[in-house]
Amino acid sequence: MKLVIIKYNAGNIQSVLYALERIGTTALVTDSPDEILGADKVIFPGVGEASTAMQYLQERKLDQLIIQLKQPVLGICLGMQLMCKHSEENDTKCLGIFNSSVKGFKNDAEHSIKIPQIGWNTIYHLQTPLFSQIKENSYCYFVHGYYASPGEHTIATTHYGKEYSSALQTNNFYGTQFHPEKSADIGEQILKNFINL
Amino acid sequence: MLTKRIIACLDIKDGRTVKGVNFEDIRDAGDPVELGALYAAQGADELVFLDITATNERRKTLSELVNKIAHHINIPFTVGGGIASVDDVSVLLQNGADKISVNTSAFKDPTLVKDLAKEFGSQCVVLAIDTKKEADGNWYVYLNGGRVKTDMRCFDWAKQAVDLGAGEILLTSMNNDGTKQGFALDITQELSANLPVPIIASGGAGKMEHFGDVFQLAGADAALAASIFHYKEIAIPELKQYLAEKGIAMRL
Numbered sequence: 001m002k003l004v005i006i007k008y009n010a011g012n013i014q015s016v017l018y019a020l021e022r023i024g025t026t027a028l029v030t031d032s033p034d035e036i037l038g039a040d041k042v043i044f045p046g047v048g049e050a051s052t053a054m055q056y057l058q059e060r061k062l063d064q065l066i067i068q069l070k071q072p073v074l075g076i077c078l079g080m081q082l083m084c085k086h087s088e089e090n091d092t093k094c095l096g097i098f099n100s101s102v103k104g105f106k107n108d109a110e111h112s113i114k115i116p117q118i119g120w121n122t123i124y125h126l127q128t129p130l131f132s133q134i135k136e137n138s139y140c141y142f143v144h145g146y147y148a149s150p151g152e153h154t155i156a157t158t159h160y161g162k163e164y165s166s167a168l169q170t171n172n173f174y175g176t177q178f179h180p181e182k183s184a185d186i187g188e189q190i191l192k193n194f195i196n197l
Numbered sequence: 198m199l200t201k202r203i204i205a206c207l208d209i210k211d212g213r214t215v216k217g218v219n220f221e222d223i224r225d226a227g228d229p230v231e232l233g234a235l236y237a238a239q240g241a242d243e244l245v246f247l248d249i250t251a252t253n254e255r256r257k258t259l260s261e262l263v264n265k266i267a268h269h270i271n272i273p274f275t276v277g278g279g280i281a282s283v284d285d286v287s288v289l290l291q292n293g294a295d296k297i298s299v300n301t302s303a304f305k306d307p308t309l310v311k312d313l314a315k316e317f318g319s320q321c322v323v324l325a326i327d328t329k330k331e332a333d334g335n336w337y338v339y340l341n342g343g344r345v346k347t348d349m350r351c352f353d354w355a356k357q358a359v360d361l362g363a364g365e366i367l368l369t370s371m372n373n374d375g376t377k378q379g380f381a382l383d384i385t386q387e388l389s390a391n392l393p394v395p396i397i398a399s400g401g402a403g404k405m406e407h408f409g410d411v412f413q414l415a416g417a418d419a420a421l422a423a424s425i426f427h428y429k430e431i432a433i434p435e436l437k438q439y440l441a442e443k444g445i446a447m448r449l
Binding site: 015019022047049116118119121139141143144160179181184188 | 199201268273291317321394
């Protein structure tokens with residue numbers, strides 16, 4: 001099993017790597033196209049800002065590479081958002097893998113919420129083997145100011161002011177808005193499930 | 198539903214926990230990694246590691262410790278204490294810290310908050326404020342671990358820091374800290390009701406109902422405590438169960 005974490009200007013790469021080590025596996029952190037194409041599984045992490053991250057990927061042609069991948073790919077947080085069509089964060093065109101748009105949370109009379117959402121929230125309406133052995137309404141750790149709207153690729157839902165997609169999937173591509181690498185035992189099980197896909 | 202968070206704080210000096218006593222169930226209570234892992238296993242929602250080392254070696258010792266913590270602990274953690282530059286933060290985040298907290302250095306140079314938010318995102322920038330209510334009835338900002346008074350009102354500084362990009366406020370009331378008489382509800386409520394970011398209340402926890410009060414009466418998003426957890430006066434699982442029974446959203 002060759003597991004690769006795509007190296008780019010994202011903040012949580014080390015955390016993802018350490019979480020994989022805790023569950024008894026390891027991964028290569030690389031931006032080499034050959035290494036990524038040759039991997040059995042690919043993790044696309046992300047903490048940061050959408051337009052800066054997309055620009056970085058484009059400059060290294062990683063954007064073209066990611067959409068071609070045929071093996072299971074897991075985008076995390078900003079990684080998942082970048083796999084959507086478009087992000088409101090600095091009006092950024094994204095990779096267009098998931099048929100969802102990314103919008104900013106709004107604190108208004110209708111939805112009195114703090115932004116960003118920071119903390120533990122529930123995931124429900126769970127689908128696909130990514131959530132094998134995960135109970136409905138399990139808690140995962142979220143840190144984000146933007147969210148993916150619900151759509152045909154939604155495989156987990158969370159409520160914060162409104163319902164949004166806390167995980168997405170189409171074909172070999174998976175994405176989670178929450179951080180499995182920081183979501184205690186639940187997160188570790190989800191990472192194991194991805195590895196076992 | 199987003200839960201309220203229970204945060205355990207560990208003071209670190211020279212890579213060791215300062216207050217860790219009375220833990221017969223772990224091998225070495227002075228080991229921040231082991232103590233942090235115990236709290237994580239008990240259901241703490243986050244950990245804060247506050248470094249009070251004053252030696253020249255501190256940066257290296259701290260980054261090595263952060264790296265060990267990040268390897269072993271599967272919940273988010275914040276690192277604070279003496280952080281004064283983008284470079285300081287970069288090293289800590291690269292070693293696996295999820296968030297960092299800044300205090301005195303940010304007050305002396307508020308552009309630090311802006312620079313950190315721009316470089317790393319607001320989500321990892323926690324502004325820590327030590328505040329004290331004076332005889333005039335107003336809460337003022339104190340620096341250098343509470344030793345230096347300023348003329349800045351707590352709310353004004355918190356507001357300014359949020360405008361600059363701070364993603365969370367860690368609010369410690371010096372009047373309440375160590376008293377075990379409860380959190381400072383008034384200033385916590387003022388910040389929570391008027392600022393768009395999460396507020397972590399700190400200082401004064403002595404009983405389980407104090408946590409209930411700071412969530413339900415003051416609107417805190419998280420509550421932090423140190424000694425009551427270290428000395429096992431309150432156990433985290435019982436605390437979270439108690440709060441859940443009071444109708445407060447908790448991760449159980």
